[in-house]
Amino acid sequence: MSAHVTEKSRDLRPFFEPRGVMLVGATRTPGFGYILPLALQRQGWGDRLFLVNPRGGELHGMPLYKRVEDVPGEVDLAVIIVPAPVVPEALDAIGARGIRHVIIESAGFAEIGEKGRALHDKVKKAADRQGIRVIGPNCVGVINTTNSFSTVEIVDEALRPGPLAVIAQSGVFGNIMLDGLHQRGLYVSKAVTLGNRMDVNECEVLDYLHDDASTKVIMMYLEGAADGRLLLETLDRVTRDKPVLVLKSGRTGAGRAATASHTGSMSGEDELYQAMFAQSGAIRAGSLEELIEMAQVFTTQPLPAGNRLGILTSSGSMGALAADAAVEDGLVLPTLSEKAFEKVRSVAPEWMNVKNPLDVGPSGQLLTALEALLGDSEVDMVLSISVIPFAVFREFMELGISVKDFLGNAAEIRERFPKKPFVVCSIGDRGFLEDMDEAVGPNTPLLNSPEIAARTLAALHRYKAIRDSK
């Protein structure tokens, strides 16, 4: 944060809740400067949007103002998408217009080397001179689903409000990830892509999201910390109230070299990051896929009372894969209570071995077993691996039996035990999985990997334990 930051400009709100937006670099030729105004119009921002292009004229039925100073109306946020070399003068004009919050989406700064770094310094000086707060450069800006404000090129479906906030250091990465999230039931409250972090960094954004009522869980992709000590302190503070899931690249020299060029920052040593995350209570994901599946679980499930996992499965092998992953990540698989054991035993066929993991095979006793495990005082959370040979299921379908019928009143049973985390995992035919996803409903995540499903529950417990110790 620069020295020029005042109490007023410290507030990041105008980035997310602008009263009026100026877009510097709107264009009539295909590209981002052409699409973004269209998207903002569609999102209901037409009357608070002002486009700037030195040639003037019209775009999508809106006037193109030739100069920043020509723009009328109440504007407190500017989005810059002009080529890097003309950003400094744009910033001067924007500052003169009284605007103190600017998103610079343009690339071509510190990430491209010497020449870019000189330009970076020039822009930085202009911003400081004008007391302007900057997100970027080399980013795609922000999303706020509460007011349908998005400077990110994102499909409309992704703008439905949800509990997940996303912080991505890289613009493209954030954009691509957001493309897939809504198809996995993940909807965002806010999203921020930070780019080169000339000014606003992940710590300020974390604090902002900490206070943001619509955000329940924070997901962050980092290549390196802007300020390690500050990040540690910030994470320690934020994770007292909200889980922060982190994917950090640069574990190896090659990974660090890749990112150093990318957003112009040097990554630190991985061991230090590992220690920082553990100490601060942030939950680190081992891969992009794990990050996303963790978010699915953290946004929908309560925190578990303890580390005791019950596994219910119709494939003993997949139960074993999940058990391995769970135990490696610190969970235990308790012996079932006598009550739960008896409940299952009383309906189970002779061949069924009533234990944990509980393999119900083709017994058809999935629901009784689910009820027994969720109701078991020895069990803090339940993973159900629901698989069925598709050829068998297809016959059911021919008899008019849907996935929903197959699952029965699992959702209803689950609702009777709202305090226990519950995750479903399935594998197999793609169409079956899609039906399954719909059948389990929006409050139960359907994951596609027994190992990652177990790890997400372990992460949920890890977060709970850290939070309790604070």
Added chain:
Amino acid sequence: MSAHVTEKSRDLRPFFEPRGVMLVGATRTPGFGYILPLALQRQGWGDRLFLVNPRGGELHGMPLYKRVEDVPGEVDLAVIIVPAPVVPEALDAIGARGIRHVIIESAGFAEIGEKGRALHDKVKKAADRQGIRVIGPNCVGVINTTNSFSTVEIVDEALRPGPLAVIAQSGVFGNIMLDGLHQRGLYVSKAVTLGNRMDVNECEVLDYLHDDASTKVIMMYLEGAADGRLLLETLDRVTRDKPVLVLKSGRTGAGRAATASHTGSMSGEDELYQAMFAQSGAIRAGSLEELIEMAQVFTTQPLPAGNRLGILTSSGSMGALAADAAVEDGLVLPTLSEKAFEKVRSVAPEWMNVKNPLDVGPSGQLLTALEALLGDSEVDMVLSISVIPFAVFREFMELGISVKDFLGNAAEIRERFPKKPFVVCSIGDRGFLEDMDEAVGPNTPLLNSPEIAARTLAALHRYKAIRDSK
């Protein structure tokens, strides 16, 4: 293998290429005994299929023979699906009929405890007495796509012939996994589910697949080795010619406990397995998902000349994630050769940092970069991470530009460098990924995780290095 095994019965061929098949336990009530005859008829086995049910009558237009001894015709394989307690007498009758190969799909043996173990011994004695080779019990049998023979309840789409052989200890697991493989472009030559391994075990099957001309790659799910030393020797032999990809559960006590009950075998300590796989040249997968993605790469790509990976990406961050995973698994990211560097530099916009990983961003220079990397003498294999914000792509689509147009002649360029492994990874909108999958074609795997994609290439190199050292 039992002492009674003769040179003739050692041959596993009748399991996969029976001249005639007897199904003991066909039923007119819905269930496996009802579906399997239908499926075999559909696969063209109607005239070589004989159904046994003590009540007699007809099923799907075929006679139900009351007793095994009533069955006419040349039959050299029996499939048993009657309840466990009547299996011993069925086996006696089958033996008396001169049949020496039997698949016992029935469950309820060693996997259910004391009582089941007694039954196991009884069946084992009957088989030995009759000189019968047994696959199972507690399995779903075999698939041979060459002659469309399948005792597994599997959708017809999965029966298209392909280069991958599957060995699964557990029947359900094999079944479920096979359900999804064809949707990821993976087609099998043979599949075997071993169940409790009363007789035939993974070693014999590995040897059989070693000799099987239609099998190029073997994928195996194991809970424990039937015979550790024999498995080590067998893997060492088979991997001289064909890669064997292994997923082994039971890394932890909980995982072992889960599997011990499941197929009645005690798993050994994981460290021993880890050493065995490394020593023998088998490639161990870290998860089910990794196993499948490895199979996608091993079945389609050549072995690399060395461990030097070139990464091409349109997201620097994803390039970094892949670089981390690659280097952790033993690959190196070489500096590009001067020739490749110049080729890319000459067309690259100023902001592009020409290095490895090569982040082409939105430059549109994907194809030039791909050609440069594949043609680079410093690079042994290439991973291309092709991502694009979906909102941008959707506009292309509206202009009539397809994913295929977007990818351009990537497939053609790839064909000019047939000796270098090449894998594509993409992330984002589900529909886009499906189009992408089709566009890259059947000879290039499209993977969904930058980290696993990198690891599969590392595995390909690891296998090459081991094989060279033999």
